Amino acid sequence: MKNVKTEKLTEIITILDILRWSSSKFNSVPICYGHGTDNFWDETLHLILSGLNLPINIPTEMYHARLTTKERNKLIQLVFRRIIQRVPVPYLVNKAWFCGLEFYVDKRVFIPRSPISELIMSCFHNILPDKPHRILDIGTGSGCISIAIAMTNPNAIIDAVDISIDALKIAEKNIKYYNLENRITPIHSDIFSNILKLKYDLIITNPPYVNSTDIYKLPKEFLYEPIIALSANKKGLSIINKILKNAIHHLNQNGILICEVGVAKTALIEHYPNVPFQWLQFTNGGENVFMLNYEQILSFHYHTFTMRNI
CATH class of the missing domain: 3.40.50.150 (Vaccinia Virus protein VP39)
Structure with missing residues (x-):
């Protein structure tokens, strides 16, 4: 995960910041969708919000909430595991959705x-x-x-x-x-x-x-x-x-x-x-x-x- 060292990741302060950064990362690499999403934005929402134990449909006002250092570091590591190791999001967050219901998966x-x-x-x-x-x-x-x-x-x-x-x-x-x-x-x-x-x-x-x-x-x-x-x-x-x-x-x-x-x-x-x-x-x-x-x-x-x- 060498890319972590070359970016000013300390500038990621809010949920909106991590959503923007993550979506840019996903959109810039040839990862494969198909485990519940079909585009980089939905993939970002599922990874970041689930990684924060938040529902996908939170009010957008909450996007401006500040991340703790622990939360930010955890989410950054998840993003790089998705990109570099190509692990599907449901396995990273142990959550998948079917018929609008949430399921534990690993x-x-x-x-x-x-x-x-x-x-x-x-x-x-x-x-x-x-x-x-x-x-x-x-x-x-x-x-x-x-x-x-x-x-x-x-x-x-x-x-x-x-x-x-x-x-x-x-x-x-x-x-x-x-x-x-x-x-x-x-x-x-x-x-x-x-x-x-x-x-x-x-x-x-x-x-x-x-x-x-x-x-x-x-x-x-x-x-x-x-x-x-x-x-x-x-x-x-x-x-x-x-x-x-x-x-x-x-x-x-x-x-x-x-x-x-x-x-x-x-x-x-x-x-x-x-x-x-x-x-x-x-x-x-x-x-x-x-x-x-x-x-x-x-x-x-x-x-x-x-x-x-x-």
Whole structure:
């Protein structure tokens, strides 16, 4: 962090000063956004205000508040870690946002950012015939999807599964923070392995879908996240294949499967040319999330998974 010594950082006195300096720094270097922000100003606000334990929407009058020496030094170090080490902001401040809710995160867990948030915020309007009661969240990570659904649907009972025990510890922390222990159950499970014969109105998932050969081509920021939460073999389809193969055994007859597939969409369509994936539309950005109902899954399940070995 040699640049620290070449600047008059003692001139940074107020929150506004550190916001201006940080935004200039971020805008002058080729860092990659994509963990909750898409521009240098939002990145600055999330890092600086969260680093001060302040909400993002503080009155602008507070920007003129003076920083203590300890606060200034801490924030400067965070800015340089973001620039030089390329650590994503949510890991620097241990905070991420999803559906307007704050979640604790660290390097043990994937940073929330799925377009599924729009579906949750709309209470699955025009997607589900009724509000789902029993829900399975596969690959829960921080627990953000489960918690957001529970906060918008007070009748929802959710099983939140993950193969990572470390991730489940984070999920448990967030579930406890929102006092949802009675409605969300964290389960250590390799997809359906520990779910037994339970049936759900909704199975929802943002599984790993990056081809294992492409994982190290991602910007450095993404490589701080657990590889297990990003990478899947077989053109990114290994986890998605297992979900499609077994979802029929865990859905009610009126049940729905919603799955984000990201960059694996093309490979998925090529692998399952006869599956009637319904690709959901988003107004706030995002794509590559499909929906299938029980009848659609049942109609292709026998020929796809019984007649040939995937």
